[in-house]
Amino acid sequence: MNYHILKKDELDGFIKKLSNKMKVVAPVAKGAGSFAFQEVKAASEIALKYIPTILPPKKYFMPQREKMLDFDISGAAPADKAVVEAEEIAVFGVHTCDLAGIQCLNMVFSERPRDYNYLRRKEKIFLIGLECNDYCDENASCALVSSHIPSGGYDLFFTDLGDRFIIHVNTQKAEELVEGMGLPRASHADTAALEKVREHKRSAFKNEVGVDPRKLPEIFAKGVKSKVWEDVGRRCVSCGNCTNVCPSCYCFDMADTINLDMKTGSRNRTWDSCQVETFAAVAGGENFREERSDRQRHRFYRKFKYSVDKFYRFFCTGCGRCTRTCMADISLKETLTSLVKENV
Amino acid sequence: MTEEIKNSNWKLRKGKIIAAKQMTAAEKWFDIQLEDGELDHEPGQFVQVELYGVGEAPISICSSPTKRGSFELTVRAAGRLTDAMHKLDVGDYVGIRGPFGKPFPVKVMVGNDLLFVAGGLGLAPLRSLINYVMDNRKDFGKVDILLGCRTPKDMIFGSEVAKWQERLDVGFHCTVDRTDPDWKGNVGLITTLIPGVTIQPERTFAVVVGPPIMYKFVIAELLKKNIPERHIVLSLERHMKCGMGKCGHCQIDHPKNYYCCKDGPTFTYDEVKEAKKL
Numbered sequence: 083m084n085y086h087i088l089k090k091d092e093l094d095g096f097i098k099k100l101s102n103k104m105k106v107v108a109p110v111a112k113g114a115g116s117f118a119f120q121e122v123k124a125a126s127e128i129a130l131k132y133i134p135t136i137l138p139p140k141k142y143f144m145p146q147r148e149k150m151l152d153f154d155i156s157g158a159a160p161a162d163k164a165v166v167e168a169e170e171i172a173v174f175g176v177h178t179c180d181l182a183g184i185q186c187l188n189m190v191f192s193e194r195p196r197d198y199n200y201l202r203r204k205e206k207i208f209l210i211g212l213e214c215n216d217y218c219d220e221n222a223s224c225a226l227v228s229s230h231i232p233s234g235g236y237d238l239f240f241t242d243l244g245d246r247f248i249i250h251v252n253t254q255k256a257e258e259l260v261e262g263m264g265l266p267r268a269s270h271a272d273t274a275a276l277e278k279v280r281e282h283k284r285s286a287f288k289n290e291v292g293v294d295p296r297k298l299p300e301i302f303a304k305g306v307k308s309k310v311w312e313d314v315g316r317r318c319v320s321c322g323n324c325t326n327v328c329p330s331c332y333c334f335d336m337a338d339t340i341n342l343d344m345k346t347g348s349r350n351r352t353w354d355s356c357q358v359e360t361f362a363a364v365a366g367g368e369n370f371r372e373e374r375s376d377r378q379r380h381r382f383y384r385k386f387k388y389s390v391d392k393f394y395r396f397f398c399t400g401c402g403r404c405t406r407t408c409m410a411d412i413s414l415k416e417t418l419t420s421l422v423k424e425n426v
Numbered sequence: 427m428t429e430e431i432k433n434s435n436w437k438l439r440k441g442k443i444i445a446a447k448q449m450t451a452a453e454k455w456f457d458i459q460l461e462d463g464e465l466d467h468e469p470g471q472f473v474q475v476e477l478y479g480v481g482e483a484p485i486s487i488c489s490s491p492t493k494r495g496s497f498e499l500t501v502r503a504a505g506r507l508t509d510a511m512h513k514l515d516v517g518d519y520v521g522i523r524g525p526f527g528k529p530f531p532v533k534v535m536v537g538n539d540l541l542f543v544a545g546g547l548g549l550a551p552l553r554s555l556i557n558y559v560m561d562n563r564k565d566f567g568k569v570d571i572l573l574g575c576r577t578p579k580d581m582i583f584g585s586e587v588a589k590w591q592e593r594l595d596v597g598f599h600c601t602v603d604r605t606d607p608d609w610k611g612n613v614g615l616i617t618t619l620i621p622g623v624t625i626q627p628e629r630t631f632a633v634v635v636g637p638p639i640m641y642k643f644v645i646a647e648l649l650k651k652n653i654p655e656r657h658i659v660l661s662l663e664r665h666m667k668c669g670m671g672k673c674g675h676c677q678i679d680h681p682k683n684y685y686c687c688k689d690g691p692t693f694t695y696d697e698v699k700e701a702k703k704l
Contacts, residue, residue, distance in 0.1 A: 149428075150434070150436045151434075151436050151437070151438070153438075153478050153479075153521075155478045155479065159440055159442070159461070159519055160438075160440060160478050160519050160521065162437070162438055162478075162521065163430055164430065164431045164432075164434030164436050164437045165428050165429065165430055165431065166428070166429055166431050167427055167428050168427065168429065169427050190672065191672070193671075195435045195670045196435070197435070197670075197672065198431045198433060198434050198435070199431065199434070199436075202429065202431065303681065306681075332672070332674075333673055333674030333675070334667075334668075334672075334673050334674070335667065335673070335675075336481070336482060336667060336668070336673070337481055338476075338478065338479050338480060338481045338482075340478075340479035344479075347478065347479050349436065349476075349482075354673070354674070354675075356674055361674075361675060362664070362665070362675060362677075363665065364663055364664060364665045365483075365502075365504035365505040365508060365665075366502075366504045366637075368637075368638050368663070370664065370678075370679070370702075370703050371679065376679065376702070380677075380679065383683075387683075388683035391682075391683055392683060
């Protein structure tokens with residue numbers, strides 16, 4: 083467990099040195115209180131204080147659209163080649179909620195049969211976390227799922243100590259990077275200051291729903307027929323925003339593209355959403371989740387019940403994006419509160 | 427930046443159509459040979475069929491693994507891909523991934539009586555098991571086949587069905603929902619055939635495949651016959667887009683969070699009875 087120090091006025095040098103080695107992406111202010119991960123060349127472009135970006139960094143691990151297969155049908159028999167388009171990227175400034183989201187996706191895609199497109203891309207991504215010393219806004223529920231405190235899943239992790247960052251070095255690759263940059267080791271005063279930040283967080287971050295998270299799977303098991311699903315179903319417009327912005331949603335669709343030569347083409351994966359009306363429909367017309375209430379319930383069960391049964395963790399990371407983006411004002415915290423009220 | 431992935435699960439095997447036949451107005455049958463060997467499937471499994479440039483769809487394998495050298499699919503034109511598939515003929519190629527899915531529990535059924543209940547196109551997946559049982563007939567007890575279709579014209583595998591009818595080691599009953607002037611058999615829903623079959627419930631496995639609407643009514647009749655819930659085997663329909671338990675489309679609304687492509691498509695009734703829809 084090594085801690086190093088980077089003075090804030092040296093952040094620009096750090097970013098520049100890093101971008102000499104690989105593409106660096108970080109949160110950038112996009113106006114109207116919105117932020118997005120995009121390529122940066124200098125520290126001045128980065129928004130160090132930001133609320134969760136419009137899209138989570140999952141877009142680098144599982145792009146909205148990615149090619150899985152190239153094919154050529156000009157010969158007597160078709161030919162194809164499975165491909166991945168992956169580049170070396172450093173993702174700077176990832177909050178703990180989004181680190182948790184990436185850990186969820188890692189579990190999903192390394193489960194057999196493995197998804198080598200995801201895994202190859204993951205190998206090439208260098209993750210640099212950034213601690214939230216306080217809440218981003220009232221929509222977050224990270225303390226409910228304990229994702230407000232870092233628990234691995236990064237190469238480097240930055241915590242703001244005022245005039246400097248204290249950096250936790252978590253991997254050999256990261257160790258070599260900070261040693262190569264000559265960043266000094268943290269002193270006892272620095273680690274004591276980090277401990278103070280954490281102590282402040284223990285009182286500032288409070289379980290936002292007021293229910294023991296260990297009871298949630300049981301509450302969900304009881305709550306299949308709860309009224310709350312009818313309520314959110316009535317308001318939902320099936321736009322799919324909530325799943326697109328979710329750091330742990332990974333449902334997808336596959337589609338072919340044929341090139342203008344009519345001989346070559348590709349098979350591509352795109353994000354899909356269980357909120358869309360046809361998501362669970364089959365040829366012949368049967369739709370297994372026809373009602374919006376069924377589809378909203380399904381989304382919540384995938385975050386708080388099914389994922390616990392299958393991967394032993396919540397797939398909600400408390401980032402609050404689904405609430406912020408919802409056009410019908412469906413709030414995750416309110417939905418959970420109603421569900422708990424109905425089922426305890 | 428673009429790299430090849432040699433062990434990708436998205437790679438396609440090349441399947442050549444070596445025989446094809448229009449079975450009914452809506453259903454076409456294909457015999458497919460893989461260029462790199464056998465499919466090596468079990469009864470009840472499915473493959474993903476890729477039409478290069480059009481896309482991919484999950485299709486049940488309708489031939490038994492006892493048939494070697496090629497495998498068969500029966501495809502109903504019901505969507506963009508299956509419509510395009512109907513235009514294919516002998517000599518055309520398709521891409522194949524699979525086989526996928528949990529097969530019918532053949533091992534536990536050995537030594538028991540079997541009651542097959544097929545509704546419409548449900549006969550296609552069920553035929554992979556029926557033909558397997560026919561080829562290993564001595565391993566099983568009494569075998570009954572109940573078949574239902576909308577009209578006599580909708581019957582698939584007609585000549586093969588006629589042969590089952592003649593066999594002495596198989597009980598066979600067929601019904602149509604709506605008759606036509608040439609039909610001499612039963613008229614009525616498939617559920618009307620069940621009371622007439624003699625069953626020793628504790629040693630009978632009922633294997634039921636048909637459209638979702640059929641399950642509720644058929645299962646009710648089978649339970650009336652005292653067949654245990656774990657002896658009723660179903661094959662459920664969902665849109666299995668990846669076949670690997672990831673894309674999310676085939677997930678069943680059930681406390682156990684089943685993915686139809688990996689945990690199914692075959693289930694015993696006691697496994698899935700809590701599902702919102704079968």
